[in-house]
Amino acid sequence: MAGSADTRRITIGLVLAVLAMLSFVTGGLLANHLVDGGASPRVVAFYEALFGLAFTLAIRLRALRSGPSLVASGVGWMLAAGVLFALATGSFYTALARLDYSVAAPITGAVPLASYLFVLIMLRGYERLTPRVVFGAALVVAGVGLIGVVN
């Protein structure tokens, strides 16, 4: 019985992960459609964030009202993350104006590798370098390099 519940929980989790992945990919494809049509990449990214802010506020406002208050020590990290995400979105949508989506998207597939490298540098003691990770990273770098060279 417990095994069945576990299987169901994991299956639901996998379905949600697939839906999340499809959401991100579809969002990118729509951005590609807009910038290919001549829209400013930065304006597209700005309005996407504005609507994202409106939606997340609408959904999570109640939880925020009853939740714990803002802790000052996290403010700097959040603001820095916002700047980096703005740089990322603006750069990616500008890249889409110059590249096919099928070329730019595989490069951003390397985001988990970039995160891992920054974790090694910034959050020491959380993850370590293993031979398997080095092999995976070599594959990612080779894949991005190949895409860069042929395009």
Place this chain on the structure above:
Amino acid sequence: MGLGILLAIVATLAWGAGDVFVRRAMFTVPAELVVIAVVGMVAVVLGVVIVSTEGLAAFGGIELAFVGIVAVMGALVWVTGNLFYFHGMRRAGVTLAAPILGAGPLFAIALAVLFAGERPNVATVIGAFAVVIGIGVILTDRNRVLR
């Protein structure tokens, strides 16, 4: 290397670093607040950059179809994307959920072929497979996580 490729690499590094900053912020701040603060900051930074480089006129002349599409994009990227991934990771665990997200490039290529009429060359598809397999190899290595 073309400017487009360079910009895509800059985006990759910035998203990668941003993810780590978000993870660090969540040590002390609730996840809901982090998402709202980050997306708000993204809008502010891009707004300032647009006003500085393109002027206020860049915000004008927006058609209704454009508004509809960016609204859908905002929901997809910031709501269903992040929300579903968060809940998916909680239920299935990061070692199962993360590689699914890592397979995104292959679906991106499939959608680009189906809906945008793009025809990526064979080397690009091989490169995408190498990226996806490499990310899968890294994310499923349990020995890399210390705590």
